[in-house]
Amino acid sequence: MRVILGSASPRRSEILTTAGIGFEVIVSDCEEVITSVAPVDVVSELSALKASDVWDKAAAIYGTDDLMVIGADTIVAYEDRIFGKPCDEEDAVRMLRMLSGVTHQVYTGVTVLTADKRIAFADCTDVTMYEVSDEEIRCYVSSGEPMDKAGAYAIQGGYSRYIRKIHGEYNNVVGFPVARMIYELKKSGIRI
Numbered sequence: 326m327r328v329i330l331g332s333a334s335p336r337r338s339e340i341l342t343t344a345g346i347g348f349e350v351i352v353s354d355c356e357e358v359i360t361s362v363a364p365v366d367v368v369s370e371l372s373a374l375k376a377s378d379v380w381d382k383a384a385a386i387y388g389t390d391d392l393m394v395i396g397a398d399t400i401v402a403y404e405d406r407i408f409g410k411p412c413d414e415e416d417a418v419r420m421l422r423m424l425s426g427v428t429h430q431v432y433t434g435v436t437v438l439t440a441d442k443r444i445a446f447a448d449c450t451d452v453t454m455y456e457v458s459d460e461e462i463r464c465y466v467s468s469g470e471p472m473d474k475a476g477a478y479a480i481q482g483g484y485s486r487y488i489r490k491i492h493g494e495y496n497n498v499v500g501f502p503v504a505r506m507i508y509e510l511k512k513s514g515i516r517i
Contacts (some may be wrong), residue, residue, distance in 0.1 A: 326439075326517055327387055331379030331396040336481075336500040344503045346517055353378040353396065364402040365447045368434030371398035373445060376436035389440040393517065396436045399500050401476025403429040408476045417466045417477035418459075424476065425487075426456040431476070431498045435506055437515075444509050448502035450493030452480070457487045 328348040330337060341348055355378035361367045376396025383394055401408040403423060411417035430449050437444040465484055471477035478484035480491075480498045494502045510517060 326391045326393050326515075327383075328517060329379060329383045329392070329394045331375045331394055334397075334500055337397060340496050340499060340501045340503050344507070346503075348395075351379050351382050351394075364400055364405060364407055364430065364432045365434075365449065367407065368398045368400055368432045369436075369445060369447045370434070372396045372434035372436040372447075376438050380438045392440060393515070394438045395506070396438075397433055397501055399431065399433040399475050399497075401429060401431050403427060410473055410475055411471060411477045414466050414472075417471045418462055420477040421457065421462045421466070421471070422459070424454055424478070425462070426454060428453040429476070431493075433497050433500065433502050435502065435509075437506065437510065439515065442513055442515065444513050444515075446505065446509055448494060448497045448505050450491055450495070450497040450502075452491050452498055453489040455487050455489045461487070 330348045330350050331353045333352045353375040355374055359370050361370050376394050380394045408420050428451050432449050434447045470482050496503050
């Protein structure tokens with residue numbers, strides 16, 4: 326089966342590669358127009374949009390036989406307020422201040438399309454952070470690492486030192502719940 330990942334995320338690529346899944350990348354460039362407001366619905370809607378856009382592109386190149394497209398979107402939320410990627414350093418500082426000492430959620434919506442199946446789910450992981458000082462937050466932000474991360478931090482990076490605990494799939498927080506995807510595919514009779 327030809328597997329297409331509809332994402333330019335290096336973290337998603339690394340997760341799939343580590344899991345032993347061979348794939349190619351075709352990036353979605355569809356306009357991300359969402360009608361939902363609840364975090365779980367937002368990621369579900371965005372992953373479906375991306376998967377559909379990439380399906381059309383991949384099908385035009387390869388046809389639909391033995392084709393699988395994976396679309397995904399990840400957001401961070403606290404009290405149902407969505408934290409996307411920071412627009413600048415002060416936005417990153419603001420986000421990290423709000424997440425300091427509390428439990429927040431990381432949601433990833435995944436949509437998998439084949440010629441005859443559509444598998445869609447959203448995974449949620451609770452992340453609890455220790456209290457983080459303003460000086461520590463600013464030092465981390467100055468590293469540049471948070472600038473392309475939802476919620477302004479990387480659990481696999483320098484901010485890992487402030488993570489108290491997680492409840493749920495670790496890879497979901499990194500950007501892709503690969504174990505859940507494999508489970509959902511097996512339930513549908515698809516093996517990759």
